[in-house]
Amino acid sequence: MRLILCLTASLFLSTPSPAQGETPISAPLLRIHGQVLDNGRPVPGAELVLLRAELPLMGARSANSSKSTRELLTTNSEGQFEAQIPSWRRASIFARKEGRLSSVIEKIDASNADSLRLELHEGQRLNAELRYRRRKPGIELAYRLIRIPANENAVRLQFDGSTDKNGVLTSEPLPPGTYQLKLGAAKYRLKQPAVLRGGATKKLSLIRAITLSGRIVENAGMMSRPLAGVRVELMDAMSFYSTISDVNGTITIPGLEKGPGATLLLMPGTTAGNWARDIQALLPGLDPRAPAPQFQITLPKGRELSGQILAAKGKPAKQLRVLARCLMHTRGISHTDLSEVVMTDADGRYRFRTLQGNTAYEVLVLNPSGEAQLIGRVEAGPETKPALLEPFQLGTHRIRAELALAKGLSADQVELRIYGPKRFGRVEEFSRLVHLGDGSYLSPSLPQGEYVVFAVSKQYGFARGLATIRKNESPKPVPCRITMSPPRVIEGVVRSPAALPLPGQTVMLLPAGSTTDGGFRNWHDFIANNIFDEILPGNNYLPRIKTDGKGRFRLTCYESSGNYDLYVSIQEGPAGPGEQGNRIPGVLGRQNPIIIQVR
Incomplete structure (x- = not known):
């Protein structure tokens, strides 16, 4: 079977199955396979859009934390496609050809990866007519359509475009679904939040937007100085915009509504010093006619955190992404968007300088296969002094389950799930183990604690085995043996x-x-x-x-x-x-x- 796959070569570098007792640095890639059909007939030459979340973050509101990568595949003469994706990373897929599109399969994992079926239908075009006081806006308006998923694990899917000068919005053919509409911050903004579905043209009202000028400074008492190079994103249900502060710490935010305030995500660069990433709300009632700057934002002192990542045989793991995933915030704000990513250097060392002191973080390394491995957890506290995590070796803290099946039972009818750790008390959350092809199954890298592995089958019932990951665990995976027999x-x-x-x-x-x-x-x-x-x-x-x-x-x-x-x-x-x-x-x-x- 010949496939035309427009993917990076690294996506298809499969990880060899480790020998018994060894731990792979990278988890095996998950092989996906499926077929594109139109009225039940195979569709050769259809394009598949494979979406993968760049970061293991859930519930993010900002575009910065919701980024995804798009990889394109093409079906063969029998309408079939095949690829490999990182295990345990959120992925979605849809198909299209000549204006006909499939529904989005919002979640791909071991339960459906080998039997993806996408049926093409006439693409959905979204139509809207935007008016300011019943008049045409007279300018093109940039817009963004963000698909509202049914599954919280779905990867963010968005389409950008522009209206014509008459305010007419006609989208390209899109996968079925409901879409949130946002306008690029400019002269006008939507009067109220809007969602679009296929069908009749939706009439939407615009209001005149205002532009505010602000200044970002460091929190240094009487000697506060401007902060340059701070990335700023407008977190708004109806507008999208981002900018960077200049050498004077000045930012300009267009597309705002007069009266209500606005919420800004502030992401200082490390060159500006140790100043924390933050989410701040502008006070309501700011007047664009007042002398500039109309507002000033003071960033708190950042929290420093560092450590080292080691690869096989204790060698430094260089050029890997390390994520500080924010778990909570004392002010109850959108904490996920305060997460931050840095890269390891030539010695495998990483350092965060813009974390907040009053938040709790999980620190994870994203290894070459895309798997997120937990390094440790940092609790919330007022301390801003540097913290150091213990060196972490890639591929450790895994469980390797051996499944023994009674005669006549097939592994194809069984999936392995891991639940835990016990102290978290999450009895409904689990990860699927990856089949290594030799009768064994590998877990993701896990935090310390007690776990249970279930073998689950609608035909045979279930079986379970227990395993514990300890602090100073050997680099070898923790063994877990499960025996499954008929009911x-x-x-x-x-x-x-x-x-x-x-x-x-x-x-x-x-x-x-x-x-x-x-x-x-x-x-x-x-x-x-x-x-x-x-x-x-x-x-x-x-x-x-x-x-x-x-x-x-x-x-x-x-x-x-x-x-x-x-x-x-x-x-x-x-x-x-x-x-x-x-x-x-x-x-x-x-x-x-x-x-x-x-x-």
Whole structure:
């Protein structure tokens, strides 16, 4: 199969599967495969637009923190395409050809990467008519259309263009969806936020915008000096604009609304000194006719943080991006946009100089494959003195799971997920492990803590294994072995103390030590409960059944390698883990039929 792929060569450098016990510096790339169709027929020569988030940031409002890269692929004669993308990095894709476009597949991961199907339809054109006091604006207006995703993991997708001088907006053919409209900051701005959908032309009102002049200075008391080279982005629901302060610290912000204030993201360069990145709001009521500058912004002192990244055999890892991802801010502002990226030098060292003191950060290195590996965490505090993180070796803090399948089971029907660490308490968040092709699966680089790996299959049920990553972990991945077998049927008879059959008694299957009212002993039992609801909706993770007229029962356990108890409840009320009278521990290790003689 011959493919025409307009991608950088590095995207297709596959990582060889590591030998047993070794840890790869870069995670294996995820291979994606699919087909483009039109009315069910393959489409040769269709263009695929593959979007990848530049940074592992969620919830960012600014364009600076929402950047993505676009890679183009072309389908072969059978309408098929193939590529490789970094594992665990957000990616989306859509197809187009001659004005016909597919829907956007907003999230690509191991669950759908090998079966992407994109059906072409007539492209959606968005139309709007912009008027100022019912008059044509008389100038072209730059606009930006930002697709509003259904999935929070979707990569930002935007299209830029310009109206004509009559204020008529007609977009190029776009993928289906709803789009937020923003105008480039200029003479006019939208009167109110606007979203566009395909169909009739939407009429939108403009208002006259104002331009304000400001000055950015350092926070140095009476000796405050102007700060040059500070990048400034307008964070506005209806306008987009960015600029850089000049040698006098002066900035000019057009496209503002008279009356309300505005929010600015300020990103000082390291040449200006240790001044913190910040988000600040301009006071409402600023008058553009007042003497310039109409506002002044004072940046707080920056927080310095440094460390070193090491590659194989302790060699410096140079020219890698290191991300300080902001986790929270005491003022409750859009903290994600305060995240910052620096590069390692020839010695593998990095240094941040513009972090805020009253924020918490996760520090991650983006390795050559695009994977983000967690170096450490810096807590919020008033300290502005330099902080030093321990040297970090690429590829460490991973879990390597070995999956043993019973005869007749196929790995194609199974996915491996990792949940944790336990201390975070996130029972619904997980990462998928990457299959290395030798029966083993590799996790992303993880923070210290206790983890559970689940093998999940709609056909076979699930199985689990536990692993712990410690502070001074060996460079080798932490092993985790999981055994998966088909669902296990448990059947038997309940008898009275006199050995007579007991009809109408409730028999329950419980995770070891759990109570009948859902009181799980282990934190990962809650996760198992969620997985069960996902793969077998409408069923009960804690199955219960009444014995028949002969005291017989039959239950199915969908975790045949797990540790479960069988409990017979004769009277109503929850059973505590200490009640052993009607509880049969380790029931999966027993042979059918199971005879339960109640006390």
